[in-house]
Amino acid sequence: MKVLISTDIEGVAGVYHPEQTRAGNGEYERARRLMTEEANAAIAGAFEAGASEVLVNDSHGGFRNLLPDQLDARAQVVQGKPRYLSMVAGVDEPGIAAVCMIGYHSRAQGRGILAHTINSFAFARVWLNGQELGEMGIYGALAGEYGVPVAMASGDDVFIDEHRPLFPRTRFVQTKRATGHTAGISLAPVAACAAIRAGVAEALRAPLPPAFVLSGKIAVRIQTQTAALADLFCQWPSLERLAGDEIGFEAPTVEAAVRMINSLSAMSSMLR
Incomplete structure (x- = not known):
């Protein structure tokens, strides 16, 4: 094991x-x-x-x-x-x-x-497929x-x-x-x-628990800490502006969603 x-x-x-x-x-x-x-x-x-x-x-x-x-x-x-x-x-x-x-x-x-x-500077809340995580x-x-x-x-x-x-x-x-x-x-x-x-x-x-699986495409919604961060993140063409401080995008897998979220986290350093 x-x-x-x-x-x-x-x-x-x-x-x-x-x-x-x-x-x-x-x-x-x-x-x-x-x-x-x-x-x-x-x-x-x-x-x-x-x-x-x-x-x-x-x-x-x-x-x-x-x-x-x-x-x-x-x-x-x-x-x-x-x-x-x-x-x-x-x-x-x-x-x-x-x-x-x-x-x-x-x-x-x-x-x-x-x-x-x-990233406490960038993200206020994160949802995957409607679940806040x-x-x-x-x-x-x-x-x-x-x-x-x-x-x-x-x-x-x-x-x-x-x-x-x-x-x-x-x-x-x-x-x-x-x-x-x-x-x-x-x-x-x-x-x-x-x-x-x-x-x-x-x-x-003990017997191992089942894996936690999110199936299908992954709808990601992020509340940013400021509207300026939402402005910055929406420079990425595939992102959608949902509100002054909210953005969204769809990913084919959780791995793709995580890679995008971490890319946005890295981008946020431009506004520090």
Whole structure:
């Protein structure tokens, strides 16, 4: 059994503030160490459950956060961008049986800690085929397109409450409880790592859940953070202006939709 572990940072125990998610300061350096420790806990759980191979996808920001020299040597790490499959890069590797999502967070406009969807500067809300989705939903659907289910996920209580209806048989591990956008009550990092390790092992030993699949063409609707961003994105001829701050387009697959959304995310830097 080959397992892909996708690791974000906002849902990691002890992470509350944007400063902890941005390179160039001591708070970030501590947070990336905590992120690496949670990744190691997930790796250990996967091997305990009988995994033959584990890939760890660095899924935050510039995708260069995990400390490779501190990762469990049994795993391989996926880092750097751009890459077509983004937060689930590696899911297309032959034999991947399950994805585990570690350190994930609530969607944009959610009440979770550091809630956002892909790019907090660019996107206020994202819908695929009429369903408002956060990163777990979007990338869970992308994994589902490859026939791979999300077996386990960790993050705060709001993240879990948002996503349990979409992933009813996924094993969720709560690492902290949100009391505001930049405030909450967290497990100690060592306790969070123990819970993640156990959660991954239990999820992979159990029958795997079905993959989350969006069928047919994918209708994408995005509410942008400003009308100026909608102006910018609609320079792309295939996009439709739906409202002052909303755009839409149709994609043949979830993968094509994700690639377009990430292209728009990159374009948004022109207005920063």
